[in-house]
Amino acid sequence: MAKLTLKERFKKGAAGSGDAVRGSKFATSIFRPGSPFRKGYSDSPRNRSYVVMNNVLYHLHPVKVKRHGVRLSYTLCLGGMSFFLFIVLTITGIWLMFYFRPTEMAYADIQALQTSVAFGSLVRNMHRWGAHLMVLVVFLHMSRVFYHGAYKAPREFNWVIGVILLFLTLFLSFTGYLLPWDQLAIWAVTVGGNMASYTPVFGAQIKFGLFAGLEATTATLLRFYVLHVLFFPFIIVIFMAIHFWRVRKDGGISGPL
Amino acid sequence: MVDIPEHLLLRSAEARAKALGITVEQALAEMKGESSPTVVDDEPEVIEVELSAPPKAETPAPAPAAEEVKAETPAPVETPAAEEVKAETPAPAPAKAPAAAKTDTPEEVDFAPEVKVTQRLLTVVKAKPIQKATSEPVDKVNTWPHLMLPEFISLMAMMAFLILLSAILQAPLLEEANPNITPNPAKAPWYFLGLQEALSYWDPQIAGVMIPLVIGLIGFAAIPYIDRNKENNPSKRKYAIMMYTFFLAGAGTLTIIGVLFRGPGWNWTYPWIDGIWFDDLLDWIYFE
Numbered sequence: 001m002a003k004l005t006l007k008e009r010f011k012k013g014a015a016g017s018g019d020a021v022r023g024s025k026f027a028t029s030i031f032r033p034g035s036p037f038r039k040g041y042s043d044s045p046r047n048r049s050y051v052v053m054n055n056v057l058y059h060l061h062p063v064k065v066k067r068h069g070v071r072l073s074y075t076l077c078l079g080g081m082s083f084f085l086f087i088v089l090t091i092t093g094i095w096l097m098f099y100f101r102p103t104e105m106a107y108a109d110i111q112a113l114q115t116s117v118a119f120g121s122l123v124r125n126m127h128r129w130g131a132h133l134m135v136l137v138v139f140l141h142m143s144r145v146f147y148h149g150a151y152k153a154p155r156e157f158n159w160v161i162g163v164i165l166l167f168l169t170l171f172l173s174f175t176g177y178l179l180p181w182d183q184l185a186i187w188a189v190t191v192g193g194n195m196a197s198y199t200p201v202f203g204a205q206i207k208f209g210l211f212a213g214l215e216a217t218t219a220t221l222l223r224f225y226v227l228h229v230l231f232f233p234f235i236i237v238i239f240m241a242i243h244f245w246r247v248r249k250d251g252g253i254s255g256p257l
Numbered sequence: 258m259v260d261i262p263e264h265l266l267l268r269s270a271e272a273r274a275k276a277l278g279i280t281v282e283q284a285l286a287e288m289k290g291e292s293s294p295t296v297v298d299d300e301p302e303v304i305e306v307e308l309s310a311p312p313k314a315e316t317p318a319p320a321p322a323a324e325e326v327k328a329e330t331p332a333p334v335e336t337p338a339a340e341e342v343k344a345e346t347p348a349p350a351p352a353k354a355p356a357a358a359k360t361d362t363p364e365e366v367d368f369a370p371e372v373k374v375t376q377r378l379l380t381v382v383k384a385k386p387i388q389k390a391t392s393e394p395v396d397k398v399n400t401w402p403h404l405m406l407p408e409f410i411s412l413m414a415m416m417a418f419l420i421l422l423s424a425i426l427q428a429p430l431l432e433e434a435n436p437n438i439t440p441n442p443a444k445a446p447w448y449f450l451g452l453q454e455a456l457s458y459w460d461p462q463i464a465g466v467m468i469p470l471v472i473g474l475i476g477f478a479a480i481p482y483i484d485r486n487k488e489n490n491p492s493k494r495k496y497a498i499m500m501y502t503f504f505l506a507g508a509g510t511l512t513i514i515g516v517l518f519r520g521p522g523w524n525w526t527y528p529w530i531d532g533i534w535f536d537d538l539l540d541w542i543y544f545e
Contacts, residue, residue, distance in 0.1 A: 129423055
């Protein structure tokens with residue numbers, strides 16, 4: 001038998017070796033008609049529509065989009081990046097929760113995470129830099145939308161939701177800032193809490209509610225922890241769902257300048 | 258005679274059989290021309306009603322659509338069977354017969370509406386749809402693969418960037434939190450440092466609350482309702498772009514000052530002389 005080059009071998013392997021698996025009843029029960037993972041998928045306009053239409057992705061994307069909308073230089077993919085970073089932060093955040101107690105042990109837990117947990121340091125770094133990145137990307141997304149005038153009718157209200165999402169992102173980042181329970185965390189949050197205390201009329205009450213006391217203690221830590229891992233994610237997911245839905249309902253991506 | 262589909266023929270035959278009180282087979286045979294049409298020469302019920310009703314000479318038949326009357330209301334008596342089959346719906350002979358007969362004297366029982374019905378034109382409906390389904394053609398492409406592939410690549414690139422960054426740069430972790438030792442300066446997270454910087458200029462109630470709440474939240478949310486300009490072209494919305502750019506420049510300047518140029522006691526420092534007083538950046542600076 002003649003020797004095959006690597007490329008030929010790859011082509012041959014990809015041609016039909018997986019068909020028995022891909023055509024099995026089990027596989028066809030998972031992948032809906034039109035999925036590229038199904039046996040006999042061919043690149044046709046009909047199948048291209050089915051990829052989206054018969055997929056959970058249909059909740060996010062229409063079957064067809066305006067040609068200018070797929071130009072990377074138009075949106076820079078910033079909205080999608082924000083969402084992606086949120087997902088990355090959720091996954092790494094859940095992972096971090098396994099090793100973290102929002103008590104006096106918090107600092108020791110972070111130290112143990114960095115020194116004795118496999119990939120602990122990497123995941124913590126990803127969570128932290130990802131959070132900073134998300135604040136930045138969400139803000140850039142807002143600026144991009146502003147400069148394109150994409151907030152104009154009929155997208156006014158989606159802009160309002162977007163502003164709410166920006167603030168929720170900031171709150172998420174800020175509440176997470178306290179959790180390592182080191183000097184950087186506690187004093188940054190103290191500064192932030194003091195800013196909130198300048199609110200007219202209710203200043204002292206807001207600070208008391210935020211800190212669960214007069215200053216940042218482990219009670220504050222627990223409060224910020226619950227806000228960070230449960231409350232704000234819950235709220236932001238609802239607003240994100242409306243935000244994405246409105247993008248579709250308000251006529252997809254805005255037009256070029 | 259045109260070929261009539263068997264099922265239509267059967268349906269028609271059933272209707273006719275029911276109307277005339279004959280068997281379906283017989284009606285079918287009549288329609289196919291295999292036997293002579295049944296003639297019903299007395300319909301006692303109808304005649305009785307007609308006798309009691311005062312004759313109206315000029316009343317137009319209450320036929321809904323003039324065109325259809327011919328086809329749909331076959332005379333149950335005289336019309337040849339084949340013609341009746343043409344109607345798609347089963348012949349509603351019993352229902353319409355009295356109506357047609359109203360115009361008649363009871364003696365001569367003639368149910369043929371073609372002769373009696375006067376028709377008038379109510380309206381002319383042009384053959385076009387009521388709804389206009391025309392939309393402006395938009396240049397569109399399939400989401401798969403034209404949008405999803407670039408998206409996927411961007412996400413992978415972002416993921417690679419994030420993992421690389423996290424592998425290289427260690428997130429800061431200082432000594433354990435101690436409320437009794439206040440660092441100098443104590444700085445907020447970087448995205449609040451512009452605000453903290455503004456706080457050193459103005460009254461805290463203005464800088465700490467009015468700016469983030471009134472300008473930040475309410476002001477920004479209100480932008481689409483304040484900016485009534487419908488134009489998207491940058492040259493036609495110079496004012497809006499100028500305002501936003503001012504905001505960006507202002508916020509950026511304050512943040513950079515807060516991060517890099519403020520040292521102990523919130524005094525002005527130069528990062529290249531006094532170092533950076535922002536612990537979040539520690540590992541960016543002392544990077545081995």
